[in-house]
Amino acid sequence: MSTPETPKLALSNSSALPALEKLIQVVAQLRSPDGGCPWDLAQTPESLIPYIIEEAYEVVDAIKSGDQQAIAEELGDLLLQVVLQSQIASEVNQFSLAEVAEGIAEKLIRRHPHVFGDVEVSSVEEVRTNWEQIKAEEKGETGAEVKPLSDKLSRYARTSPPLMAGMKISQKAAAVGFEWDNIEGVWEKFEEELGEFRYAIAHEDKARQQAELGDLLFVVINLARWYDLDPSEGLSETNHRFVQRFSKLEAACDRPLSEYSVEELEAIWQQIKVLLAKQKQA
Structure with a gap:
């Protein structure tokens, strides 16, 4: 694969690098033991997790609203979380923002051989197929070292919002044959889980009630999948x-x-x- 040329910055982004440098310096000062902000200094990667999730959802909401000013502002809030996490990591010599940016740039180059290499594609579907194949190779999930599907399902359960994870898990399981024969079977399962949930509410402890609620919601997600709906x-x-x-x-x-x-x-x-x-x- 040939080494890609560095893309030229668009005119509207010509001031992006100085602006990013300013943001990096501001965050570093906020985290400085010498005159920094007590709140910022008290933060850890774990304590910032709720803010990452919140800011991501606020970006989505702004995009849906179509308000360009709001989108730019919310993207800034989300970018702050990336810079802040990188700053905290750099303070204990784990990784830096430069490594984060370099890592994603190299990943994009690897996974777009039709842009940065000599691979030819004719459709979006081919691009998606190549992406998944390259991703699998990176993770050692090809050939004799193919990992069990449960590893991928576990990753969905850990890293995606619950409704999204449920949909991905059910889709992947169905794709390998772990599936009902027809929609009537899904509805029967729904009635079964509803009955078990009602019984748990009436006779069992909180932990069991929570588990049965989860089972019921998972069947609802599967109903949505069968009807091609997004829960x-x-x-x-x-x-x-x-x-x-x-x-x-x-x-x-x-x-x-x-x-x-x-x-x-x-x-x-x-x-x-x-x-x-x-x-x-x-």
């Missing part, structure tokens, strides 16, 4: 609808919600659902 997107839309309706509910009430009966709130809620449905159809 994460479905739940996200439901959350947004609930918040929208709840906002309308608050606006429709002239006293604190706690002063209304459940029946009164339900009646207003149903009116709001009808109103929003008509507005959506208009």
Whole structure:
């Protein structure tokens, strides 16, 4: 494979390197024992995990909104997490931001031989196939050293949000034949797990209830897979609808919600659902 030429920076990104250097210096000062910020100095890689997840989701929300200013701001917050993690690691000689950037650049070069090498492709599917093959080779998952599928499933369970992990795990298991014969079998499993969950709620301890809830949700994910639906997107839309309706509910009430009966709130809620449905159809 030929050594790729360094791509020229786009005009709009010509100031990216100085800006990144400034960010690196700011974060280093925040972490400095000499005049740094107590909060930043108290952080560890583990303590920052919730912020990484939160910022990633806020980037997604901004992209969905289409607000370019919000997207740029949220990407900055996410970039801060990368720089901060790298700064903390560099302080104990584990790795640096330079190594992080160099590592991902080299990975992109390796996995795009049709761009940086002499491989020819004719479709997006070929690109995806090559990517997965190269990735497997990097991880020693080809030939006689093929790792069991459970290793990959375990990685999904550790590294993906639960709904996404459940979908990936069920897809991979189904692909090798661990699958129901038809959709009726999935519905039967749903009824079975629902019954076991109801029994656990009535007769068993919290740990068992939690386990049965997980089993029930996993079957719901499999139902979504059979019907080619996205459970994460479905739940996200439901959350947004609930918040929208709840906002309308608050606006429709002239006293604190706690002063209304459940029946009164339900009646207003149903009116709001009808109103929003008509507005959506208009």
